[in-house]
Amino acid sequence: MKEIIFQALPQLFTLENFVFVNLGIFIGIIFGSIPGLNGNLAITVLIPFTFKLGSVPALLMLTAIFFGSNFGGSITAILINTPGTNAAAATLLDGYPLSKKGKTRKALDMALAASTFGGLVSALCLLFFAPQISKIAIHFGAPEYFALAVFGLSVIASVSGRSILKGVISGAFGVLIATVGIDAVSGVTRFTFGSLQMYNGIKMLAVLLGVYAIAQMISRVNGTEEEEAGTELKKADPSDRLTLGELKSTVPTILKSSAIGAFIGAIPGTGGAIASYIAYNEAKRCAKPGEKFGEGELKGIAAPESANNGATAATLIPLLTLGIPGDAVAATLLGAFTMHGLVVGPKLFSTSGPVVYAILIGCVISQIVMFLQGKYLLPLFVKITHIPQELLTALLVVICCTGAFSLANSSFDVRVMLIFGCIAYFMQKVELPPVPIILGIVLGPIAEANLRNSLVLSDGSWTIFFKRPICLAFIILTFVLIWLLKKNDKKQRSMEAEFLKKYGENTEK
Template identity: 75%
Template sequence: MMIDVIISALEQLVTVQNLIVLNIGIFIGIIFGSIPGLNGNLAITVLLPFTFKMNTVPALLMLVSIFFGANFGGSISSILINTPGTNAAAATLLDGYPMCKNGQPRRALDMALVASTVGGLISALCLLFFSPQISKVAIRFGSPEYFALALFGLSVIASVSGKSILKGLISGGLGILLATVGMDSVSGLTRFTFGNLRLYNGVKMLSVLLGVYAIAQMIGRINHTEEVIAADMKETEAGDRISKEDVKKTLPTMLKSSFIGAFIGAIPGTGGAIASFIAYNEAKRCAKSDEKFGEGEIKGIAAPESANNGATAATLIPLLTLGIPGDVVAATLLGAFTMHGLVVGPKLFANSGPLVYAVLIGCVVSQFVMFFQGKYLLKLFVKITHIPQDLLTSALVVTCCAGAFAIGNSEMDVYVMLLFGGIAYLMQKLDFPPVPIVLGMVLGPIAESNLRNSLVMSAGSWTIFVTRPICFAFIVLTFVLVIILKKGEARQRKATNRFMGKKSEE
C-alpha cells in the first residue's frame, strides 16, 4: 500500500517539467535570498500567482525550492558584504566575512553551500519520514482538538511580535477580523461586506500577503534606494576552495547542527535564525583550542549554515501534519497549498498521499539541485546581487500588480493589495509586526468554526476543552510555548545585538 503511494509519487515527480521548475525555484530563491532587503517569503508571495495555472506538484515544488534556495542565498551577502541576506544567515557572517577578508571568499561560500546542502538534506529527510507518522496520530483529532491546535498556532504570535507582544496581538486581531469578511459558513450571514457583492467571498489571502509583504516594502524602498552593492569576489587566491580535509573536519559539526536545526525548525514559532545561533554557540562551545571562532573559522560557517537549512523543511512538519504554520514562510506556503486544492492538516496524507509524497521527495531532490547551482553558478549569483535597487523596486511593484490581478481576474484583488500595502506601511511606523496578520487570517477561521462545532458537540459546555486529553495537552502546551518563545526570543535578541555590535565595531 505504502509502496504503491511512493511509486505513484515518483511517477508524478520524475518529469522534465518538475526538474525545470525545481531549478527555476532554487535559482530565484538564491537571488532573492542574496539581495539584502529581499527574502524567500517575498519571492514566494510575488511568484505564487504565476503558479495558478500550473499543476499542483510542479507549482508546489517551485515554491518550496524558492524557500530552500533563499536560505542558502542569504549566506552570499553575509559572507561577501557582511550583511545577512536573510535573518537566518545572521550568524554566518561572524566567521564568513572574516574568512572573506582573509582572502578566501570562495572557500567560505563553498563551505556555506556544502553545509546548506547537508542541513537541507537532513531536514528534508526528517520531513519525509516524520510527517506521515505525526499525521497518523493527528487524524484522530476532532473539533475541540482543532480549536486547541489553532490556539497553539496563534501562540506563535508571541515569537513573531518583535519588541511588543501587545502589538503582535493587535496585528493578529486584524488578521482574524479580515478572515471574517464575507459569508459566515455557519450562519450564512454576511460580515463586513459593506454591501459589496465582490466581498461576499471574503478577502483573498494572497492579495493581503502581496500588500503586506511586497507593496509595503516597496513603499519603504522609495525612500531608501541607495545601491546595496555586494563586493565582487576577490581574485581567487591559491587555496581559496574548499578541500576534502575541510569537509572531513566539519562533517560532525554539520551533522550535529543539521539535527539541531531540524529539531528547532519543527517547533512552531522558531525557525532558522534561532537554530543558526544555537548551532553556532554549540560549535563554539565544543571548539578545540586552535579553532578561533569569529576570526574566519570554517566550523563557524558550517554550523549556522547547516542549522538554518536544517530548519527549512522541518518548518513544514507542523504545517503539513497539523495545519499549523510555524513561521511566516510556512504561512505563505499554507496559502499556496490551499490555492492548489490541498487542505493541509491531519488528513493531508490520507487524502492526497501521492501528491504530498511527490512534493516531499522533491524537497530532497531540490537540495541536490541547490548544490549544483551553487557550485556552478556562484559567480553569476554574486553578479546578480549588483542589480540596481531602483529598477528592482519598480519591477517588483509591476509584477505584484500583475500577480494580484491574476488571482481572480478581479480589480478588487488589486485594490485590496494596494490598500493593505498602505496600511502595512503605516503599521511599520508604529512597530506593528506584519506576520501576525497572516497567522490571524489563517488560524482565525479554524479556531472560530471549531469552537462553534465543539460547543455544539458538548451542548454548550466549555469543559469539553479540558476533559479531552489531547485538547487539554495542546492548551497547556500553548501556555508553555508562549513562555519558552518569549524567553528564547529575548535571548536571541540579546545574542543578535551582541553580534551586531561586534559587526559594527569591525
C-alpha cells in the same frame, strides 16, 4: 506507504518538474542573496502565476525558492558583511573575516556544503516523520482542532518583535479580516458594507501580496529598507577552494548543527535564525585549541549554515501534519497549498498521498539541485547582486499588480493588495508587526468554526475542552510555547547585542 511512494514517483520524475525545481532554486538564491529581498517575498509574488500549473510542479518550485533563498543569504553575508536573510546573520561572523583574508571561495564552498547537508537532513526528517505524525492527528475532532488552532495562534508571540501585545493586536486584526463575507454556518453577511465583491471574503493572496511585497517596496522607495549600496564584491583566488581535509574536519559540527536545526525548525514559532545562533554558540563552546571563532573559522560558517538550512523543510512538518504555519514562510506556503486544492492538516496524507509524497521527495532532490547550482553558477549569482535596486523595485511592483489582478481578473484584488500594503507599511512605522495578520487570517476561521461545532456537541458547555486529553494537552502546550518563546527571545536578543557590538549593525536585514 510503499504503494503511495510508487504512485508518487511517476508524478515527480518529469521534465516539467525538473525545470521548475531548477527555476525555484535559481530564483530563491537570487532573492536570498540581495539584501532587502527574501524567499518569502519571491514565493508571495509568484503564487498567482502558478495557478495554471499542476499542484506538484507549482509547489515544488515554491518550496525550492524557500530552500534556495536560505543558502543565498550566506552569499552577501560572506562577501559584503550583510546577510541576505535573517537566518544568515550568524554566518557573517566568520564568513566575512575569512573573505577579508582573500579566501572568499573557500568560505562560499563551506557555506554551500553545510547548507546542502543541513537541507538534506531537514528534508529527510520531513519525509519520514510527517506521515507518522499525521496518523496520530487524523483522529482529531472539532474540540481538538480548536485547541490546535489556539496553539497555532500562540506562534504570534514569536513574530511580535519586542511586544507581544502589539502582535496580538495585529493577529486580532487578521482574524477580523477573515470574518469578512458570508458566515458559513449562519449564512449572515459580515462586514461587506453592501459590496458584492466582498461577499466571498477578502482573498488571502491579495493580502499576502500587500503585507509582504508592497509594504516592502514602499519601504525601499522611502529609503527605510537597509541596503548595502555601492559595495564592491571581493573576488576570490580561483585556486583557493575548500579541500577534502577541511571538509572532513567540519563533519561533526555539520552533523550536530543539522540536528539542532531540524529539531528547532519543527517547533512552531522558531525557525532558521534561532537555530543558527544556537548552533554557532554550541560550535564555539566545543571549539578545540587553536580554533578562533570570529576570525574566519570554517566551523563558524558550517554551524550556522547547516542549522538554518536544517530548519527549512522541518518548518513544514507542523504545517502539513497539523495545519499550523510555524512562521511567515509556512503561512505563505499554506496559502499556496490551499490554492492548489491541498488542504493541509491531519487528513492531507490520506486524501492526497501521492501528490504530497511527490512534493516531499522533491524537497530532497531540491537540495541536490541547490548544491549543483551553487557549485557551477556562483559567479553568476555574485554578479546579479549588482542589479540596481530601483529597477528591482519597479519590476516587482508590476509583477505584484499583475499577480493580484490574475486572482479573479478583477481590479478589486489589486486595490485590496495596495490597501493592505499601505496598512502594513504604517504598521511597521509604529512597530506593529504585520506578519501576525496572516496568521490571524489563516487560523482565525479554523478556530471559529471548530469552536462553534464543539459548543454544539457539548450543548454550550466549555468543559468539553478540558475533559478531552488532547485538547487539554494543546492548551498546556500553548502556555508552555509562549513561555519558551519569551525565554528564547531574550536569549536571541542577548546574542544579537553581542554580535552587533562586535561586528556592527549589518546583522539585521
